[in-house]
Amino acid sequence: MDGETPEDAVNGSSEVQGGTVKYCEHCGAAIDRRAVICPKCGVPLEAFGRWMQRRAEASPKSRLAALLMAWFFGILGIHRFYVGKTGTGVLWLLTLGVMGIGALVDLIMIAAGSFRDSQGRPLLVWLHEE
Numbered sequence: 001m002d003g004e005t006p007e008d009a010v011n012g013s014s015e016v017q018g019g020t021v022k023y024c025e026h027c028g029a030a031i032d033r034r035a036v037i038c039p040k041c042g043v044p045l046e047a048f049g050r051w052m053q054r055r056a057e058a059s060p061k062s063r064l065a066a067l068l069m070a071w072f073f074g075i076l077g078i079h080r081f082y083v084g085k086t087g088t089g090v091l092w093l094l095t096l097g098v099m100g101i102g103a104l105v106d107l108i109m110i111a112a113g114s115f116r117d118s119q120g121r122p123l124l125v126w127l128h129e130e
């Protein structure tokens with residue numbers, strides 16, 4: 001009893017419930033299964049960390065803007081100029097998006113989040129907050 005804080009009691013009881021608890025991969029603390037950051041050591045948990053990593057590696061260009069450009073001006077390659085792919089942008093402009101097929105593929109790639117900018121970073125973020 002002595003020295004036991006209400007917090008310890010809460011942690012202890014949640015541990016008993018089993019299914020709602022997981023263990024931090026960094027410090028081993030029992031934490032809520034839905035937690036994205038360990039409340040004990042403050043380290044992002046694996047899935048959330050991967051998500052953060054993906055977002056950090058994502059293109060600073062807006063996926064929504066690229067999608068709209070590809071939708072309306074895809075055969076002119078405007079979206080390729082937008083992400084810095086000037087070379088293929090010119091090619092798209094001259095070939096009408098390589099007869100429309102390249103433009104269609106780009107549109108699908110952008111929608112699927114696998115379209116990349118000139119530096120190889122995927123366009124993942126629909127709209128960047130200012």
Ligand SMILES: [Zn+2]
Pocket residue numbers: 024025026027028029038039040041042043
């Ligand atoms: Zn931890």
